[in-house]
Structure formats: structure tokens, C-alpha cells
Amino acid sequence: IRNVMADLEEAGLLEQPHSSAGRVPSRAGYHLYIRSLMETQEVSESERQRIDGDLRAAPAPAERLIGTSAQLLSELSGQIGVLVTPAFGETVLEAVDFVPLSGRRVLCVVVSESGFVENKLLESEEEIGRDELVRISNYLTENFRGKTLRAIRERLLAMMREERAQVDRLLARAISLASQGLEPRGERDLVFEGTAQLLGHRELLLDVDRVRRLLDAFAERQHLVALLNQCLDGNGVRVVIGEDSEVTSDLGLSLVARPFGVEGGARGSLGILGPSRMPYERIIPLVDYLGESLSRALLESASRRGERG
Structure with a gap:
């Protein structure tokens, strides 16, 4: 057995984290196991029913589906469930509404085809009445529904330079408000559930510095968002282990993730950290099934809104 262990270590499939520790699989060892040796377990019927039932019961808007999915990922895996929402600029417009507040302040409400809702507080150049805001909302919805916000x-912005916008007051106001309301945010939203789950793992409880780095990563968010963004390409499940990325290497964790979204529309990604x-034999099929189920739920939600419209 010692000879076999030595051969595996020499091949880079086992490693010894520190002198007092035993040998454990390396990043290469885990990937070899997943790629060539692992026998995946199907998602159980009870888990399928739980996932599909909870997603069907989640009320609109789409953000509720996202929150429910993160909770399901965490509860069914005993790990952290993480999701990043589709990029705001890549979502497809369903409707836009401008609501007068007080003075020159206006609330812009943008609803995407997949059900995501974005609220943004705007400051108009002059006070605009409710009736005119309704006309602006209707004009933008009727003329731009089905196009990406970007x-x-x-x-x-191109229309602002055209002669018509210089003489048509309603159009000029519509362009001014919409260009502010549809301005893309800097990054996607990160949603996560179950950070307390990891504190149940003995190796983490004994490593206070590692726990601190983990909590810092969720507080700062941008590094985890960037990691999940790497999983947007393709349609399958991606496994990121240790030195595969700076984030997982620093935290000593792995990520199993896949994209979700309506076909032809903006996509986000979800996973288990x-x-x-x-x-992995249980986590990979769970992530894959939940990604498919969330995509299907978003499509069904969009179809129901289309029927009502």
C-alpha cells in the first residue's frame, strides 16, 4: 500500500498539505476521479419533487426563484448555494414604467422577459406630470419590447443626436429618462445561502483564518461573482477545484456550477461551494438538475406573463 501511495504522490494525484497531515487527493487527483472513476448518483425522486414544487410555488418576480434556488442548493447539499443573476444590460425588455415621486424625482421600473425587476431612482431635468410619464412608458415599451437593455x-443615445429628438419634447424626455434608467450596473448580483453549513465541517472549525477569508469573500463578492462568471460558457456542469482558480485556492474549497437562463436570453450561473x-457523485447531478429546473421555471414564468399581456 505504501508503494501505491508513493506512486500516486509521484504522479501528482496525492499530496501532503503539511508535515503532520496524512496524504489527501490533489486537484489533479480529484479531477481524475470525476472524469474517469466516479459513478454519478441520480437525483432522487423526492429531491426532484422538492425542487420542482418549491420553484413552482415561488411567487413572482424572478428574484424569488433565484432566492428559492439558492436555498434548495444549500439545503439539499449541506454546502453553500451560490448564484449570480443575469447581467442587467443583457436582459430582454418586457416593460418599463416611470412613476412620479416628488418634485423631479422619478422611479424607473424595468421588467425583463425572464421576470427580473430592476428599480432605479432618477432625477429628471424638470418636473414631469403623471400623464406624460405614462405616455413615455408606453412609447418605450411598445417600441423596444423584445430588445436587450444594452x-x-x-x-x-444615437437618437439623441437626431434632429427629431431636438424638436419632439416627449421623445426628448423619453430618451433622457430611459438612458438613465437603462444604464447598466457594474456587476451581476450574487445570491447565496448556507454559509453556516460550512461551519459544521471540522477542518474549517479548526482553521479560524480560513473561515475569516471565506466570510471576507462573501462580503466583498466581486471575486465570487468573477468565479461564477467563468462558468457561463457552455451548457454543462463545470467543477473548479483548488488551484483551478485564485478564489478556490485561497479558500481551500471547490465549486460545482452551471449556467441557467431562458434560451436566447441573458444567462446567470448557479452552483455549490x-x-x-x-x-461530487451526488453534487454534480444535483447542480445540473436544479439549473435545468430553474431555466424551465423562468421560461414558464415568462410564458405566463406573455399570455396575460
Whole structure:
């Protein structure tokens, strides 16, 4: 056995984290196991029913589906469930509404085809009445529904330079408000559930500095968002272990993730973050099934809104 262990260590499949520790699988060892040796376990019927039932019961808007999915990922895996929402600028417009507040302040409400809702407080150049805001909302919805918010904003900025916008007051106000309301945010939203789950792992409880780095990563968010963004390409599940990324290497964790979203529309990604020794044979199919189920739920939600419209 010692000879076999030595051969595996020489091949880079086992490693010894520190002198007093035993040998554990390396990043390469885990990937070899997942790629060539692992026998995946199907998601159980009870888990499928739980996932599909909870997603069907989640009320609109789409953000509720996202929150429910993060909770399901965490509870069914015993790890941390993480999601990043689709990029605001890549979502497809369903409707836009401008609501007068007080003085020159206006609330812009943007609803995407997949059900995501974005609220933004704007300051108009002059006070605009409710009736005119309704006309502006109707004009933008009727003329730009079905286009991405980024494409709409680019078109509006081009229209600002056209002669018609100089003489048409309603159009000029519509362009001004919409260009502010549809301005993309800097990054996607990160949603996560179950950070307390990892504190149940003995190796983390004994490593206070590692726990601090983990909590800092969730507080700062941008590094985890960047990691999940790497999983947007393709349609399958991606496994990120240890030195595969700076984030997982620093935290000593692994990520199992896949994209979700309506076909042809903006996409986000979801996954499970946990120790490198997590049961991949169960986690990988769970992430895959939940990604498919969330995509289907978003599509059904969009279809229901289309029927009502």
C-alpha cells in the first residue's frame, strides 16, 4: 500500500498539505476521479419533487426563484448555494414604467422577459406630470419590447443626436429618462445561502483564518461573482477545484456550477461551494438538475406573463 501511495504522490494525484497531515487527493487527483472513476448518483425522486414544487410555488418576480434556488442548493447539499443573476444590460425588455415621486424625482421600473425587476431612482431635468410619464412608458415599451437593455440604450443615445429628438419634447424626455434608467450596473448580483453549513465541517472549525477569508469573500463578492462568471460558457456542469482558480485556492474549497437562463436570453450561473472532498457523485447531478429546473421555471414564468399581456 505504501508503494501505491508513493506512486500516486509521484504522479501528482496525492499530496501532503503539511508535515503532520496524512496524504489527501490533489486537484489533479480529484479531477481524475470525476472524469474517469466516479459513478454519478441520480437525483432522487423526492429531491426532484422538492425542487420542482418549491420553484413552482415561488411567487413572482424572478428574484424569488433565484432566492428559492439558492436555498434548495444549500439545503439539499449541506454546502453553500451560490448564484449570480443575469447581467442587467443583457436582459430582454418586457416593460418599463416611470412613476412620479416628488418634485423631479422619478422611479424607473424595468421588467425583463425572464421576470427580473430592476428599480432605479432618477432625477429628471424638470418636473414631469403623471400623464406624460405614462405616455413615455408606453412609447418605450411598445417600441423596444423584445430588445436587450444594452441595445435599447445604445439606440436611444444615437437618437439623441437626431434632429427629431431636438424638436419632439416627449421623445426628448423619453430618451433622457430611459438612458438613465437603462444604464447598466457594474456587476451581476450574487445570491447565496448556507454559509453556516460550512461551519459544521471540522477542518474549517479548526482553521479560524480560513473561515475569516471565506466570510471576507462573501462580503466583498466581486471575486465570487468573477468565479461564477467563468462558468457561463457552455451548457454543462463545470467543477473548479483548488488551484483551478485564485478564489478556490485561497479558500481551500471547490465549486460545482452551471449556467441557467431562458434560451436566447441573458444567462446567470448557479452552483455549490464546499470542501474539496465533497461528494461530487451526488453534487454534480444535483447542480445540473436544479439549473435545468430553474431555466424551465423562468421560461414558464415568462410564458405566463406573455399570455396575460
